[in-house]
Amino acid sequence: IRRIAVFTSGGDAPGMNAALRAVVRTAAWNKLHVYGIERGFEGMIDGHFKRMERRDVANIIQRGGTVLRTARSKRFMTPEGRAQAAEHLRSYDIDACIAIGGNGTFTGAKVFSEEHNIPFIGIPGTIDNDLFGTDYTIGFDTAVNTAIDAVDKIRDTADSHNRLFLVEVMGRNSGFIALHTAIGSGASSVLIPEAETNLEDLKNVLKKNKARGKLFSVVIVAEGHPMGGAAGIAERIQDELASMEPKVTVIGHLQRGGAPTALDRLLASRLGHAAVNKLMDGEENVAVGIVNSLITTYSFDDAIHREKKPESALITMASILAI
Numbered sequence: 041i042r043r044i045a046v047f048t049s050g051g052d053a054p055g056m057n058a059a060l061r062a063v064v065r066t067a068a069w070n071k072l073h074v075y076g077i078e079r080g081f082e083g084m085i086d087g088h089f090k091r092m093e094r095r096d097v098a099n100i101i102q103r104g105g106t107v108l109r110t111a112r113s114k115r116f117m118t119p120e121g122r123a124q125a126a127e128h129l130r131s132y133d134i135d136a137c138i139a140i141g142g143n144g145t146f147t148g149a150k151v152f153s154e155e156h157n158i159p160f161i162g163i164p165g166t167i168d169n170d171l172f173g174t175d176y177t178i179g180f181d182t183a184v185n186t187a188i189d190a191v192d193k194i195r196d197t198a199d200s201h202n203r204l205f206l207v208e209v210m211g212r213n214s215g216f217i218a219l220h221t222a223i224g225s226g227a228s229s230v231l232i233p234e235a236e237t238n239l240e241d242l243k244n245v246l247k248k249n250k251a252r253g254k255l256f257s258v259v260i261v262a263e264g265h266p267m268g269g270a271a272g273i274a275e276r277i278q279d280e281l282a283s284m285e286p287k288v289t290v291i292g293h294l295q296r297g298g299a300p301t302a303l304d305r306l307l308a309s310r311l312g313h314a315a316v317n318k319l320m321d322g323e324e325n326v327a328v329g330i331v332n333s334l335i336t337t338y339s340f341d342d343a344i345h346r347e348k349k350p351e352s353a354l355i356t357m358a359s360i361l362a363i
């Protein structure tokens with residue numbers, strides 16, 4: 041392997057820049073030439089490649105977003121789009137690619153590498169933490185910290201007015217951000233797609249809390265909750281709990297931005313470094329991950345198709361600690 045390309049794709053995640061920096065510097069240290077592709081698969085189709093040397097990734101470890109920018113590419117879902125992308129990779133003499141992203145990115149990488157015989161290594165970067173094969177994905181810790189910070193602020197006003205807040209956090213179909221935010225912010229309850237929601241129980245808990253002198257409540261709701269996120273839950277409970285003046289707050293894309301936490305910088309640096317090492321060891325079409333603090337690899341198929349769920353012990357703990 042002499043020349044590699046690297047890109048970020050799908051939703052951005054804090055720490056993607058730290059991963060890019062680790063890829064470029066580990067590659068440079070091993071005398072590989074690196075090309076950065078702008079806007080993920082879109083840039084691959086349009087030929088937006090730029091040579092990246094070790095100084096090109098200076099002063100980015102602390103920055104959120106992605107300096108390579110990103111996109112969710114519809115054109116890459118077509119064989120024509122992928123053929124055009126393959127042509128560009130060949131014209132730059134690229135031997136292998138490193139893709140930083142989530143589920144959609146790994147799906148695109150898998151289809152493309154099989155179709156055009158170009159080795160790929162994936163680096164899991166998504167705030168959702170919903171990829172099988174790694175304990176944590178890049179950006180998750182920062183997103184949870186941002187959400188906890190927001191809930192801390194909401195607590196102040198909830199407390200002042202004795203109100204009930206339903207706070208919606210991101211996560212697509214997954215409840216990791218919600219569960220970790222709920223535990224870390226000491227929320228009264230958490231509603232996630234992976235656990236059944238009994239609205240009668242929720243209403244009873246909130247009423248009982250109030251009767252026992254609890255002045256306010258915060259409930260964290262995952263955006264992918266089947267009852268329609270925080271707004272859907274509010275609609276179903278607001279009449280019965282009108283005295284608590286239920287309010288809905290959607291934190292939204294705030295969770296995607298900001299400087300990565302120390303944990304995310306470290307994770308991204310380790311995964312970026314490992315991705316280049318694995319490529320040089322001859323591994324291909326796998327993603328790197330971290331399990332019990334050790335670097336590991338797993339197939340794109342596993343990453344995409346096997347389900348990763350929050351531990352049920354954590355879900356139970358969250359409700360015990362909220363009594």
Ligand code: F6P
Pocket residue numbers: 051142166167168210211212213263296
């Ligand atoms: O995958 C990351 C994520 O932020 C999800 O939590 C969310 O559902 C989705 O992306 C939002 O995507 P977009 O920014 O394209 O609206």
